[in-house]
Amino acid sequence: MVTETPDSQILELLRNDDSKRYGFNLLVIKYQQKIYWLVRRMVLDHEDANDITQNIFLKVWENLSSFRADSQLYTWIYRIGVNEALSFLKKKNLRRFVPFFTVEQKLSETLNDDNFFKGDEVQRKLQHALLKLPAKQRLVFNMKYFELMKYEEISEVTGTSVGALKASYHIAVRKIEEFLKAN
Amino acid sequence: MVDKRQISDSEDEQLVHQAPELFGMKHGGEFSIPEGYFDTLPSLIQSRLSAQGGKTNTARSFYHSARTRWIMGTSAIAAAVVVIFLIVLPATRQSNLPVTATADQPAAAADYADYIDESSIVDVMLAGQVPDPFAIAENNRPKIMIGNTAFTRDEIVNYLVETDHNDQLSHEDLGQ
Numbered sequence: 001m002v003t004e005t006p007d008s009q010i011l012e013l014l015r016n017d018d019s020k021r022y023g024f025n026l027l028v029i030k031y032q033q034k035i036y037w038l039v040r041r042m043v044l045d046h047e048d049a050n051d052i053t054q055n056i057f058l059k060v061w062e063n064l065s066s067f068r069a070d071s072q073l074y075t076w077i078y079r080i081g082v083n084e085a086l087s088f089l090k091k092k093n094l095r096r097f098v099p100f101f102t103v104e105q106k107l108s109e110t111l112n113d114d115n116f117f118k119g120d121e122v123q124r125k126l127q128h129a130l131l132k133l134p135a136k137q138r139l140v141f142n143m144k145y146f147e148l149m150k151y152e153e154i155s156e157v158t159g160t161s162v163g164a165l166k167a168s169y170h171i172a173v174r175k176i177e178e179f180l181k182a183n
Numbered sequence: 184m185v186d187k188r189q190i191s192d193s194e195d196e197q198l199v200h201q202a203p204e205l206f207g208m209k210h211g212g213e214f215s216i217p218e219g220y221f222d223t224l225p226s227l228i229q230s231r232l233s234a235q236g237g238k239t240n241t242a243r244s245f246y247h248s249a250r251t252r253w254i255m256g257t258s259a260i261a262a263a264v265v266v267i268f269l270i271v272l273p274a275t276r277q278s279n280l281p282v283t284a285t286a287d288q289p290a291a292a293a294d295y296a297d298y299i300d301e302s303s304i305v306d307v308m309l310a311g312q313v314p315d316p317f318a319i320a321e322n323n324r325p326k327i328m329i330g331n332t333a334f335t336r337d338e339i340v341n342y343l344v345e346t347d348h349n350d351q352l353s354h355e356d357l358g359q
Contacts, residue, residue: 021232029225127213
C-alpha cells in the first residue's frame with residue numbers, strides 16, 4: 001500500500017531549493033487524482049481534463065511562493081483547480097461557434113457516446129441532470145456529493161459562505177431528483 | 184441502499200428522504216481514463232516544467248507586478264517621445280525648408296512661368312528646335328541693365344559662381 005506523504009513534509013521539501021522539484025513531484029502524486037476528478041466531472045472530456053490538470057499543477061508550481069502557511073495545501077490547490085475549471089468552461093462558452101447551444105448542451109450530447117461514457121443508464125441520467133445546473137452549483141454539488149468535502153472546506157475553496165453553499169447544494173439535490181424522477 | 188458517506192452533515196440527512204433516487208445510486212467507473220494515466224501524469228508535468236525552465240513566479244511576478252508594468256509603460260512612452268523629437272521632427276523641418284536656386288538648378292518653375300508664352304514656343308518649334316521652357320523664359324525675362332549693357336539673370340549668376348569675386352562687379356568685368 002502506498003502511503004501518502006504528509007503536507008508538512010511536502011512543504012518542507014518545497015521550501016528548500018535543492019529538494020523543491022522532488023517535493024513538487026510528491027505533491028503531484030498526492031493530489032493528481034483528486035484534482036483530475038474534480039476537473040473531469042466538470043468538463044467530462046478526458047483530453048480537456050488532462051490539459052487543465054497539467055495547467056493547474058504548473059500554476060501551483062509558479063505560485064508556490066505566494067502560498068501562505070495559514071491555509072491548507074489541498075485547499076489552496078483546489079482553489080486553483082476550481083478557478084481553472086470554471087474559466088475553461090467560461091472560455092469555451094464564449095468561443096462556441098453555434099451561439100444557441102451552451103457547452104453544457106454540447107457535453108450532454110457527448111454523454112450518449114458509449115466510447116466516452118462507461119456508466120449505466122442511471123449514471124448517464126445523473127450526468128445529464130448535472131449538466132442542467134449552473135457551473136458553480138454543479139461544482140459545489142460535485143465537491144459535496146462525489147468528493148465528500150465538508151461545507152467548511154468547500155467554503156474555503158470557493159470563498160462562498162457555508163449558508164450559501166448549503167442552500168445551493170439543497171437546491172441542486174432537489175433539481176436533480178426531480179430530473180431523475182421525470183426521466 | 185443509501186450511501187451514508189454522501190451525507191456527512193446531519194443537516195443533510197433529510198435530503199436522503201427527499202432524494203431517494205439520487206442517494207440510492209452507485210458511483211464509480213462512469214468515466215474511463217487511459218490505462219496507467221496517473222502513473223505517467225507526474226512525469227508529464229515534470230517535463231513541461233523543465234521545458235518552461237522550471238521558473239517559479241519570480242519571473243512572472245516581475246513582469247506582472249503593477250510597478251513593473253508602470254515602469255515599462257512609462258519607458259515606452261518616453262522612448263516614443265525621444266524618437267519623435269530626434270527623427271520625425273527634424274525630417275519634417277527639413278522638408279519645410281524653402282527651395283533655393285543654384286547655378287545648376289534654376290529657380291522654381293513658377294518663377295519662369297510668367298515669361299513663357301505660346302508664341303515664343305511656336306517660334307522655337309518653327310525654327311526646328313525642341314522648346315526648352317527655361318531658355319524661353321530666360322530669353323523673355325527683362326534684362327538687367329548694368330551700365331549700358333543688358334545681362335540676363337543667368338549670366339550674372341554664372342559670373343558670380345564661376346569667378347572668385349568677393350567684391351563688387353567692376354565695369355571691366357561687365358564688358359564696359
